[in-house]
Amino acid sequence: MNKADFLDKVRSSLHRKASDIVAPAPNLLATIKDFKPSSLVKQFQEEYEAVGGNFHLVKSKKEASEKVLEIIKDSKAKSFVFSNDKLIKSIVAKIAIPEAKIISDADIGISSAYCLIANTGTLVLESSVGRLASLLPASHIAVVKDEQLVPTMAEAIEGLDSLPSAWVQATGPSRTADIELTLTIGVHAPGVVDVIMIK
Amino acid sequence: MEISTHDFKNNAKKALKDKNLQIAMKRATKTFVAKREKAISSLDNFEELRSYCGAVKAHTIEHLDYYLEEFISNLENLGVNVHFAADGEEANKIVTQLALEKNVKTVVKAKSMVTEEILLNDALEAVGVEALETDLGEYILQLDGDFPSHIIGPAMHKTKEQITKLFHEKLGSKEDASIIELTAVARKVLRKGFLKADMGISGANFAVAETGSIVLVENEGNIRLTTSLPKIHLTVMGLEKIIPRLKDLPAFLTILPRSATGQKASSYVSLITGPKKETDPDGPEEQHVLIIDNGRSNILADPKLRDALRCIRCGACLNICPVYQNVGGHAYGWVYPGPIGSVLDPGLLGLDSTHQLPQACSLCGACGEVCPVKIPLPELLLEHRQRAVKQGLSAKAEKIGIGAFAFMATHPKLWNSATKIGRLGSQFLSREGHIKGSKIPVMKEWLKERDFKTPAQKSFREQWRNLKDEK
Amino acid sequence: MRVALFVTCLADQLFPSLGVASVKLLRHLGVDIEFPEGQTCCGQPAYNAGYLAETKEIAEHHIGLFKDYDYVVLPSGSCGAMVKTHYPEMFRESAKIYGKSKDLANRTYELTSFITEVLDKKDIGANLKDKRVSYHDSCHALRYMNIKESPRILLRAAGAKIIEANNSEVCCGFGGLFSVKMPEISAAMARAKTEGVLETKADILTSVDGACLMNIAGSMRRENVNIEVKHVVELLWEGVQNGN
Numbered sequence: 001m002n003k004a005d006f007l008d009k010v011r012s013s014l015h016r017k018a019s020d021i022v023a024p025a026p027n028l029l030a031t032i033k034d035f036k037p038s039s040l041v042k043q044f045q046e047e048y049e050a051v052g053g054n055f056h057l058v059k060s061k062k063e064a065s066e067k068v069l070e071i072i073k074d075s076k077a078k079s080f081v082f083s084n085d086k087l088i089k090s091i092v093a094k095i096a097i098p099e100a101k102i103i104s105d106a107d108i109g110i111s112s113a114y115c116l117i118a119n120t121g122t123l124v125l126e127s128s129v130g131r132l133a134s135l136l137p138a139s140h141i142a143v144v145k146d147e148q149l150v151p152t153m154a155e156a157i158e159g160l161d162s163l164p165s166a167w168v169q170a171t172g173p174s175r176t177a178d179i180e181l182t183l184t185i186g187v188h189a190p191g192v193v194d195v196i197m198i199k
Numbered sequence: 200m201e202i203s204t205h206d207f208k209n210n211a212k213k214a215l216k217d218k219n220l221q222i223a224m225k226r227a228t229k230t231f232v233a234k235r236e237k238a239i240s241s242l243d244n245f246e247e248l249r250s251y252c253g254a255v256k257a258h259t260i261e262h263l264d265y266y267l268e269e270f271i272s273n274l275e276n277l278g279v280n281v282h283f284a285a286d287g288e289e290a291n292k293i294v295t296q297l298a299l300e301k302n303v304k305t306v307v308k309a310k311s312m313v314t315e316e317i318l319l320n321d322a323l324e325a326v327g328v329e330a331l332e333t334d335l336g337e338y339i340l341q342l343d344g345d346f347p348s349h350i351i352g353p354a355m356h357k358t359k360e361q362i363t364k365l366f367h368e369k370l371g372s373k374e375d376a377s378i379i380e381l382t383a384v385a386r387k388v389l390r391k392g393f394l395k396a397d398m399g400i401s402g403a404n405f406a407v408a409e410t411g412s413i414v415l416v417e418n419e420g421n422i423r424l425t426t427s428l429p430k431i432h433l434t435v436m437g438l439e440k441i442i443p444r445l446k447d448l449p450a451f452l453t454i455l456p457r458s459a460t461g462q463k464a465s466s467y468v469s470l471i472t473g474p475k476k477e478t479d480p481d482g483p484e485e486q487h488v489l490i491i492d493n494g495r496s497n498i499l500a501d502p503k504l505r506d507a508l509r510c511i512r513c514g515a516c517l518n519i520c521p522v523y524q525n526v527g528g529h530a531y532g533w534v535y536p537g538p539i540g541s542v543l544d545p546g547l548l549g550l551d552s553t554h555q556l557p558q559a560c561s562l563c564g565a566c567g568e569v570c571p572v573k574i575p576l577p578e579l580l581l582e583h584r585q586r587a588v589k590q591g592l593s594a595k596a597e598k599i600g601i602g603a604f605a606f607m608a609t610h611p612k613l614w615n616s617a618t619k620i621g622r623l624g625s626q627f628l629s630r631e632g633h634i635k636g637s638k639i640p641v642m643k644e645w646l647k648e649r650d651f652k653t654p655a656q657k658s659f660r661e662q663w664r665n666l667k668d669e670k
Numbered sequence: 671m672r673v674a675l676f677v678t679c680l681a682d683q684l685f686p687s688l689g690v691a692s693v694k695l696l697r698h699l700g701v702d703i704e705f706p707e708g709q710t711c712c713g714q715p716a717y718n719a720g721y722l723a724e725t726k727e728i729a730e731h732h733i734g735l736f737k738d739y740d741y742v743v744l745p746s747g748s749c750g751a752m753v754k755t756h757y758p759e760m761f762r763e764s765a766k767i768y769g770k771s772k773d774l775a776n777r778t779y780e781l782t783s784f785i786t787e788v789l790d791k792k793d794i795g796a797n798l799k800d801k802r803v804s805y806h807d808s809c810h811a812l813r814y815m816n817i818k819e820s821p822r823i824l825l826r827a828a829g830a831k832i833i834e835a836n837n838s839e840v841c842c843g844f845g846g847l848f849s850v851k852m853p854e855i856s857a858a859m860a861r862a863k864t865e866g867v868l869e870t871k872a873d874i875l876t877s878v879d880g881a882c883l884m885n886i887a888g889s890m891r892r893e894n895v896n897i898e899v900k901h902v903v904e905l906l907w908e909g910v911q912n913g914n
Contacts, residue, residue: 014262180223186386211855562810562848593720647854648892
């Protein structure tokens, strides 16, 4: 079926002709009221930990770098990958284990985030820095800044000029409940997730 | 999967006797209902958001021609190839041709009900393309040659014991593998599939007209992989998935996971807006979107049923429905079970083969209460019942019976004598104050699994004559 | 104040003791209750089966019969929902009858809510002290008439201990003709209901709807479960006879 025929079918189902179309203007807007922001950092931490994420608050880029090393050491990861941006490049410079040649072989992925949504404990990841570092390895570390926090998704998309090819809101580790609704962590994407927030 | 919507009654009887199914259903539906309640109570204004989302969807459906056109032109501007199919056959042809043209050997699939509707996997296999389901539930079903029984928990009709046995037989996993171990086995097998796949096929939870974005909601990460790794990403979506603006999305993403799995947010929400940009390090080079009608425009053309197209496939009406809880999804005989299935299926497949479904309901109203987009499900179920009567699909005996009943109910004297005869007659069938066996059709059905107390000899109206003077 | 009893066809024919208790309880509360003898059925069985034309005939008969009363009281949430919700819906497009149906809907009350809302009474001088009662929220009373508190208020005021079942708001499986069209599913639902009631260890199961209770009691007897099943109006009247 071509586009014109397809749209005609829809139009005739609505008992309208092409010339009848009036641009509708939905004026509705809803506010999501489930956050009590005494502090966005605190709220993010609570929500992130509630879904099984590990949260670390640090004071400087240097501390963040040390935290990354510590997590990698504890995880016994053998190789890592990282997303393509400045902050992360400076952080991964000192990592002792090798960078994986093939992304899918990496044990740990390190990335930044576009922003953070406090009321759900969500990281917004976007495609311009690469999609795979936060997706393929079994562990993911995000290094972020507290100024990247927004209260809800509504603020995250506010004033956005255009969307990246992929805008991903990640909330906690990969999970499934497909077997008897029993929560199981770590199916296809990272099962261990850490956020290191520089304040 | 063979459509058996016409045989709901027999399907249901079998389901009630299926011990594994009964165990699995009891474990699963209770959890769903409790989780949803908890998630909703954590929100101050769920009712307000429900009204909002219902209104946005209703508005969109009323102006679907406008928003679809906007969506399509935005897709085209993004460099997305847009395809259209009137029905399943055409849709499958488009997908298989695309796969062959692009020399695709393996397709990874993220869970999509619309592809279940059109049996896309069968079509792909028929032209030699491997189609691998990657959602854990769907993968389990594919391994077992089974099909989904729930919109969001496709394998919820299976017990863990059954799945452990299946994995042991098909994948060589341990005989007593735990759920965690089963999940790890699936990850390993499916990761290989992801890495070799030439094409990823996903559905769509929402399609944003204003931006041309496909919105996908999931927990496992298989959708992220499906839309990120293969060179080609194809979205197959029903024409009703549209929402107008990006700023409408947060409300939907607030009510959907709460209604579906009882989560505040699903693990991953992906907004896919066009193929990989030149500067992107990774992502699919080609994006295709296939928009399918397959009976939806019939529902759209029907002002009374149109509300059903608001559905965002959360499954809350299934979970709360006491009929669904007892018989499971397969009994309904097609991809959309439960209350929403009993409303949609007659619209998509026609009432002739589906008129038992709207009868599979005690009209308790629970589904209408939980629907996050306020589809008046009980009213629509009744609407189908009324249409079935008008179309002569109801049983002849029922039609005669109801006619006689209505005549008596409007003629009190006749009503009095007829009911008196019935009541006195019942005394002959009575033993120990209860009706003992009966060949009268309605009573016979009642007595199958329940007792029936013998009616009192004197009706209330007969007793009233004395009662009146007592005061 | 003229108050009519709509006894409902099921109570009239199958369990008239509910009608008797309704009359006695209302008289005890000073209501001069009348019983228009031309009453039959509200038409719900035909309506739920999809027979709209037939239902409309029955509804018009019912509307006409009760037109002169200030209140129409009935011991059922289900038949009440039929009159209050479905009558006006059904006549949406016929202006003349719509007005009458809306008027009747406004005057129609389920019995326990008539006591708490119109008579504005909580303590009706009933004694149900130490009775362990589980209350079944019948679907139509709960979802179409918003009756959740009235029966509980009266029971509590009478000293009964209400033990809530975790499935108190789940359908018992009756559903009118559904119970005989799909008897296996209907009975499975009744058994699930019983399970919830058993967990409460209550002595008595009660509700505002006799049809649900007939279904549950019929299933309990078949399954050899011994719990007393009694309509809330009969239970309250029994309490009144026990005195304070």
